Amino acid sequence: MDKAAGQNGAAALLYPRIDPFDQRMLDVGDGHRVYVEQCGRPDGVPVVVLHGGPGGGCSPSMRRYFDPSVYRVVLFDQRGCGRSRPHASVEANTTWHLVRDIELIRATLGIDRWIVFGGSWGATLALIYAEAHADRVAHLVLRGVFLMTQAELAWFYGGGAGRFWPDIWRRFVELVPEDERGDLIAAYHRRLFSGDPQIETRFARAWASWENSLASMANEGPGGDSPAEYARAFARLENHYFTHAGFLDTDGQILRDAGRIAQVPGTIVQGRYDMICPPAAAHALHAAWPASTLVMVPRAGHALSEPGISAELVRTMDRLRAGD
CATH class of the missing domain: 3.40.50.1820 (Alpha/Beta hydrolase fold, catalytic domain)
Structure with missing residues (x-):
């Protein structure tokens, strides 16, 4: 992270x-x-x-x-x-x-x-x-x-941090169908590795924005869109490592x-x-x-x-x- x-x-x-x-x-x-x-x-x-x-x-x-x-x-x-x-x-x-x-x-x-x-x-x-x-x-x-x-991953991708940032968390979660929200790492994995560049970029930017929003005490809202190339590498690699527990x-x-x-x-x-x-x-x-x-x-x-x-x-x- x-x-x-x-x-x-x-x-x-x-x-x-x-x-x-x-x-x-x-x-x-x-x-x-x-x-x-x-x-x-x-x-x-x-x-x-x-x-x-x-x-x-x-x-x-x-x-x-x-x-x-x-x-x-x-x-x-x-x-x-x-x-x-x-x-x-x-x-x-x-x-x-x-x-x-x-x-x-x-x-x-x-x-x-x-x-x-x-x-x-x-x-x-x-x-x-x-x-x-x-x-x-x-x-x-x-x-x-x-x-x-797993406790750290659950904190950040299972709703713990989201209790402090409910508005930003909602933006991250609502991209995924309700029946997949029990495991957001897996849900994002399906889309980050979908083979469709537009879907991969959309979900990569959402993944990066969730993390960037919480990185600094100076942040007051969504982290914004990262450049597509950066976001795609960042999100795919993080998700890949977290899917396999490092x-x-x-x-x-x-x-x-x-x-x-x-x-x-x-x-x-x-x-x-x-x-x-x-x-x-x-x-x-x-x-x-x-x-x-x-x-x-x-x-x-x-x-x-x-x-x-x-x-x-x-x-x-x-x-x-x-x-x-």
């Missing part, structure tokens, strides 16, 4: 805009080519940025959380989204393919260990990657924790395996009023992971672009820059 960071008051808190010093398309196999970029200091402290969604893609604003004189920042668009190709494809696209891609990127760039920085679905992927490759992770920086559990072995797997990262230090940055990924998940993760620090940001929702969230993430990266 996530959308790309927006441009608002948070921009003043970030480092200046920078351009990549390296951009490439990496063949990761299975017919997929993944867009990878590097920016900042070529011989700097390596950090990899994992975007949200699944399907959100990375954006130029994501480069700005890191001191470019210190950090070597690696960003990439996960399979099927952003500049990666084929676009909106769910073939050979699972959590474990993405974990393998992260390792291929690390090895290709000659990086031994790196800081892993991710929010929402990016936090999910960061945790799963770290539990599989703890020896490659110097620090985890997580925002808006999502543990890919391709995890069991519900609760991330917390079950938290012992694998017991020695990996981490910082969790969580918005107090996150409607997409409520703080209960961040608290549960912190309790299961003694090496972590939990920072609860007051008056902040879910989005990376929330001013309080942005400020805390920059502070965290500056603190790590100083070796603290």
